[in-house]
Amino acid sequence: MSGPLSQLKVLDLSRILAGPWASQVLADFGAEVIKVERPQRGDDTRHWGPPYLRDEQGADTADAAYYLSANRGKKSITIDITSEGGQALVRELAAECDILLENYKVGGLQKYGLDYASIRTLNPRLVYCSITGFGQTGPYAGRAGYDAMIQGMGGLMSITGVPEGEPGAGPQKVGVAVADLMTGMYAVSSILAAIVHRDKTGQGQHIDLALLDTQVAWLANQAQNYLVAGQTPQRQGTAHPNIVPYQAVPSSDGYFMLAVGNDEQFKRFCSIAGLDQLAENPAYATNAARVLARERLIPLIEEATRGRPSAWWLEELSAAQVPCGPINDLEQVFADPQVRARGMVIEQKHPAAGKVRTVRNPAVFSESPLEYELGPPLLGEHTDEVLRELLHKDDDTIASLRAKGVV
Incomplete structure (x- = not known):
């Protein structure tokens, strides 16, 4: 061996x-x-x-x-x-x-x-x-x-x-x-x-x-959220309890994952999505603000992402270093060029x-x-x-x- x-x-x-x-x-x-x-x-x-x-x-x-x-x-x-x-x-x-x-x-x-x-x-x-x-x-x-x-x-x-x-x-x-x-x-x-x-x-x-x-x-941040805040976390689908936007969003032909991790990435996303006014708005400019404003912000983002196909979003956002990815089934996973490489x-x-x-x-x-x-x-x-x-x-x-x- x-x-x-x-x-x-x-x-x-x-x-x-x-x-x-x-x-x-x-x-x-x-x-x-x-x-x-x-x-x-x-x-x-x-x-x-x-x-x-x-x-x-x-x-x-x-x-x-x-x-x-x-x-x-x-x-x-x-x-x-x-x-x-x-x-x-x-x-x-x-x-x-x-x-x-x-x-x-x-x-x-x-x-x-x-x-x-x-x-x-x-x-x-x-x-x-x-x-x-x-x-x-x-x-x-x-x-x-x-x-x-x-x-x-x-x-x-x-x-x-x-x-x-x-x-x-x-x-x-x-x-x-x-x-x-x-x-x-x-x-x-x-x-x-x-x-x-x-x-x-x-x-x-x-x-x-x-x-x-x-x-x-390994409940990790979810456990710590409860221990710190005393509030029981709830199911949020694909969304993240501490980061916004960080979830599956609709496109014109399906869904893709949008995983904005910081405020600069949010600005770049807004620029590509034609939502510069959101990045400049204090209600959305910081992650802490976006978490509090999740219910108002996500519908605005989804309205924009529905306008183009997933492939367009993945190409444009990846080029701008905004984290995103497709939602693959296993056939697509094992055909992915990175997985194969x-x-x-x-x-x-x-x-x-x-x-x-x-x-x-x-x-x-x-x-x-x-x-x-x-x-x-x-x-x-x-x-x-x-x-x-x-x-x-x-x-x-x-x-x-x-x-x-x-x-």
């Missing part, structure tokens, strides 16, 4: 999205990630389709697109952790790894002797990261937590969607599982911080990450399909470039390899484990 984390080994006991997203990022960065899955069935997301990856003859494979999105770069092994033999194998693997990632319910691994207190005696340097819906403590600790319910409980749905009183108003879930994804990203940064601590002190530690905590934490789609070999396309990690390292050597693995594809090379099991032992249903 290559990449900045090529010296690290990760034992991944997680499934679905938050944990696998974290371990995929670690794999992208070069870590060797060993994904432990249930024999026969594997990660639930392998079955969350259609669509499924198709083989070279055009038939569906066993793996859904959902699974492919979060499991690139890993080695899949199958272990029945409910069996004593499987638990012994996991403990052996944990003793050889730097990081263990799991998202079982609180206390779920304790009965197998695979909880942090048990594992740390085998490997005091291990960084053990637990991801749950609500954390290891508190009145909800024992509850299951899933992304959609966390978006609701954590406040995100209260500030996402059409404003109250308008057609289509009501709480809206974000189009991807952002609570899971952000928890995965916090897991990566927390794990790497713990690795730095370990390298200084020689001691590993337990990381307790909760989806609800993460959702509350940045090589955001990568192609990897796949044993069942021949090849598979995935979206690359957005990080670009100048001295340790990322190499995407492994595609999303088949279920149990690397079981023999890992047992043989990492745990030094011989063929007879592996055959015996398989005969007993341990792997």
